Amino acid sequence: MGVVIAGVAEAPLVDGRLVGETVLSVQARCARAALDDAGIAFGEVDGLLTAGMWGVPGIGQMPGLALAEYLGLEPRFLDTTNTGGSSFEAHVGHAAMALEAGRCDVALITYGSTQRSLRSRSTGGNPPVLSAQYETVWGLLAPPGAYALAARRYMDTYGMTSAQLAEVAVAARAWAARNPAAMMREPITVDDVLASPMISDPLHQLDCCLVTDGGAAVVLCRDDRVPDLRSRPVRVAGWGERHTHIHIARMPDLTRSSAEHSGGDALAMAGLDVADVDVAQLYDSFTITVVLALEALGFCGRGEGGDFVGGGRIAPGGSLPLNTTGGGLSYCHPGMLGLLLLVEAVRQLRGECGDRQVAGAEVALVNGTGGVLSSNATCVLTNG
Amino acid sequence: MAEEAKPQPVEDDESAPFWAACREGRLLLQRCGACGKAVFYPRSICPHCHADALGPETGSGRGTIHSWTVSRRPAGPGWADEVPYVVALVDLEEGPRLLGVVEVDDPDEVRTGLAVEADFRGDDGPTALRWRLRQP
Numbered sequence: 001m002g003v004v005i006a007g008v009a010e011a012p013l014v015d016g017r018l019v020g021e022t023v024l025s026v027q028a029r030c031a032r033a034a035l036d037d038a039g040i041a042f043g044e045v046d047g048l049l050t051a052g053m054w055g056v057p058g059i060g061q062m063p064g065l066a067l068a069e070y071l072g073l074e075p076r077f078l079d080t081t082n083t084g085g086s087s088f089e090a091h092v093g094h095a096a097m098a099l100e101a102g103r104c105d106v107a108l109i110t111y112g113s114t115q116r117s118l119r120s121r122s123t124g125g126n127p128p129v130l131s132a133q134y135e136t137v138w139g140l141l142a143p144p145g146a147y148a149l150a151a152r153r154y155m156d157t158y159g160m161t162s163a164q165l166a167e168v169a170v171a172a173r174a175w176a177a178r179n180p181a182a183m184m185r186e187p188i189t190v191d192d193v194l195a196s197p198m199i200s201d202p203l204h205q206l207d208c209c210l211v212t213d214g215g216a217a218v219v220l221c222r223d224d225r226v227p228d229l230r231s232r233p234v235r236v237a238g239w240g241e242r243h244t245h246i247h248i249a250r251m252p253d254l255t256r257s258s259a260e261h262s263g264g265d266a267l268a269m270a271g272l273d274v275a276d277v278d279v280a281q282l283y284d285s286f287t288i289t290v291v292l293a294l295e296a297l298g299f300c301g302r303g304e305g306g307d308f309v310g311g312g313r314i315a316p317g318g319s320l321p322l323n324t325t326g327g328g329l330s331y332c333h334p335g336m337l338g339l340l341l342l343v344e345a346v347r348q349l350r351g352e353c354g355d356r357q358v359a360g361a362e363v364a365l366v367n368g369t370g371g372v373l374s375s376n377a378t379c380v381l382t383n384g
Numbered sequence: 385m386a387e388e389a390k391p392q393p394v395e396d397d398e399s400a401p402f403w404a405a406c407r408e409g410r411l412l413l414q415r416c417g418a419c420g421k422a423v424f425y426p427r428s429i430c431p432h433c434h435a436d437a438l439g440p441e442t443g444s445g446r447g448t449i450h451s452w453t454v455s456r457r458p459a460g461p462g463w464a465d466e467v468p469y470v471v472a473l474v475d476l477e478e479g480p481r482l483l484g485v486v487e488v489d490d491p492d493e494v495r496t497g498l499a500v501e502a503d504f505r506g507d508d509g510p511t512a513l514r515w516r517l518r519q520p
């Protein structure tokens with residue numbers, strides 16, 4: 001017995017914004033579209049997974065209950081694990097375990113954010129309580145400052161330059177140029193990245209992800225339903241997760257991502273190696289996030305990330321097609337990108353990606369990174 | 385418009401001794417009586433060996449810069465008058481790493497590995513403790 005992703009959907013954006021939506025309404029619309037894609041009736045959903053509810057205090061603290069009620073569902077499996085951008089890759093594993101254990105039959109993962117429309121993107125405005133009082137009082141930009149500290153340490157350790165790091169943003173933009181849904185599609189160069197305003201040394205503005213609205217949904221079921229499904233299902237072949245800290249001062253090693261462990265578990269479960277991966281979707285909150293994930297997952301050796309991302313390797317036509325939507329850097333970044341990484345991986349495996357389609361993609365690796373390099377969750381998805 | 389204040393730490397029973405020590409000019413750490421490691425931030429059990437044997441220890445206030453960044457934009461309105469300012473991770477001589485602001489005339493002076501020392505102001509909260517470069 002196995003588990004498949006049966007349906008996916010994303011919300012259309014206009015200049016990075018949802019039009020006439022709330023965080024609840026967009027999740028409902030995406031759920032409806034993903035279930036239609038799967039050919040599964042809404043009322044069959046008995047497992048619900050979500051994270052976020054950006055900008056919604058109060059009921060946002062119990063988003064699973066708020067969302068289930070809005071959707072008119074009474075789930076018997078509910079998971080609101082929130083590990084930041086990696087939440088949804090973790091949700092895939094949790095949903096798969098619940099499905100295999102018979103604790104639910106149709107699992108729905110949703111995400112929605114109106115952070116751009118509401119101008120609510122701020123993780124720095126929260127009162128410094130509990131363990132945060134030793135960290136957030138010191139004026140570090142949240143979150144770019146923490147990623148900047150990792151980037152600086154990595155550069156000092158391995159000699160990577162800002163120009164090498166910029167290649168991640170350049171490649172992302174080249175993919176976005178092939179994605180009609182991407183917000184930023186005008187090609188950029190390494191010099192453009194280096195000339196963009198410095199936000200938190202050594203990260204320039206174009207090293208940082210966009211701030212947009214967004215929404216998505218993914219539907220999973222056991223593979224015994226495959227004959228009834230409307231769209232080509234994608235197999236969930238492996239998953240893993242690893243969580244190390246919430247404050248950047250407590251990160252065990254600024255140059256090592258815990259994707260080493262989440263990815264190792266996911267690939268081992270799938271019985272595959274990184275060399276088998278045809279297309280990768282790696283969370284790109286910042287350019288450095290991608291470099292650290294590539295090394296941790298084993299696409300290149302320790303300290304080789306700066307060289308690895310150059311020479312067009314991760315750009316269209318390169319040997320490792322990476323973030324084929326344009327990612328958080330150029331497509332969209334609605335606070336948490338993780339669910340949209342999964343949507344794109346499924347579409348690549350189905351062969352639905354038009355100008356940006358990776359020919360013959362059979363194995364996709366999706367890695368979510370959350371918090372301040374705090375959390376990683378990895379999924380390996382395959383055809384057949 | 386009145387200048388906005390920096391967010392103040394919300395002191396609790398566990399953190400109050402640390403902030404009180406800052407006001408007295410001491411960097412308060414903990415040390416584990418079981419595994420011998422120094423611990424920051426204050427906790428009820430040791431995060432290394434999980435023993436219930438942590439006791440207070442006044443740290444040297446000396447360390448080295450593990451990594452650093454220059455905030456070119458303020459982390460909220462309270463920081464606007466300090467831009468650009470250096471935020472660094474400091475590896476204390478005792479072992480723990482903590483975040484803090486390094487006071488320098490020119491951010492370009494800052495490098496990973498430079499020695500720093502705590503600079504207590506006798507204030508509350510976010511200006512109670514700063515770091516300055518230490519001549520070797």
